[in-house]
Amino acid sequence: MKCPDCSAELVQKTRDGVEMEVCPSCQGMWLSRQELAQLEDEVFDFGDDEKGSLMLGCTPSTRKCPQCGDLMKRFEYRFYDLQMDFCERQHGYWLEAEEDKRVLALMKEEEKNLGRKVLAEDRFAAHLQFLRSGSFLDRIRDLATEAMDPRPKPAS
Numbered sequence: 001m002k003c004p005d006c007s008a009e010l011v012q013k014t015r016d017g018v019e020m021e022v023c024p025s026c027q028g029m030w031l032s033r034q035e036l037a038q039l040e041d042e043v044f045d046f047g048d049d050e051k052g053s054l055m056l057g058c059t060p061s062t063r064k065c066p067q068c069g070d071l072m073k074r075f076e077y078r079f080y081d082l083q084m085d086f087c088e089r090q091h092g093y094w095l096e097a098e099e100d101k102r103v104l105a106l107m108k109e110e111e112k113n114l115g116r117k118v119l120a121e122d123r124f125a126a127h128l129q130f131l132r133s134g135s136f137l138d139r140i141r142d143l144a145t146e147a148m149d150p151r152p153k154p155a156s
Contacts, residue, residue, distance in 0.1 A: 001066035003028055004085070004094055010066060016100055017042050021066070027097035030066050036093050039100060044107040046114055051107070052078055058086070067091040080106050 001010045003023035010021035010030055018039045021030040031039065037048065044051060055075035063072045065087035072085040072094065082102055085094040095103070 001030065004063035004066055004072070005096075016104060018100075029095040029097075029100055030092050031095065032092045033090065036103075039103055040107045042107075043104050044111045046111060050114055051110070054078060055086075061085045063094060065089070065091050066094075077103070078106065078110075082106065 001021055002008070003010055003026060005028055006023065006025045008023050008025040010023055012019060013022040014020075015022065015029065016039055018031070018035050020035050022028070040051065054077070056079070058073035058075040061072045061074040063085045064070065065072050068087065068089055068091055070087065070089060072087050074083055074085050076082065077084050082099065084099070086092070
C-alpha cells in the first residue's frame with residue numbers, strides 16, 4: 001500500500017500498542033476500524049457505547065485510499081478539532097503524523113470527563129434518595145405543621 005500523501009510504501013509498525021501501516025517518510029498512519037478502536041481502548045475503559053459518535057458529517061478529501069484508490073472523505077473526529085480521512089468502502093482511516101497521540105489524549109480526557117459525570121450522577125442519586133427518605137420528609141411535615149399552628153409557642 002502507498003501513502004496517500006507522499007506515495008512511499010507503507011510499512012507494518014506497532015505504535016501505542018497497535019499494529020498499523022505507517023509511512024516511513026511522512027509518518028502518517030493507516031488504521032482499520034478495529035485498529036482505531038484498539039488505539040482508543042488503550043486509554044478509554046468505558047466501552048464503545050460511551051465513546052460517542054465517531055463522525056456526524058463529512059466532506060470530500062483529495063487523498064486516495066491506500067487499499068482501493070478511491071477518493072476518501074474528511075471528517076471531524078468525535079466532534080473534536082481533529083480532522084481525519086476515511087475510505088467510504090470502510091477500508092480504514094488516515095491519520096497524519098502524531099495524530100495517534102492526539103487521539104489518545106482526547107480519549108483520555110473523554111474518559112476523565114465521563115468518570116466525573118458518573119460520579120456526579122451517583123452523588124445526585126444519593127442526594128435524591130436522602131430527600132425522599134422518611135426522616136427528611138417527616139422533618140419537613142413537622143416544620144410545616146409548626147408554622148401553621150396558631151397557638152403560641154411555650155417559652156423555653
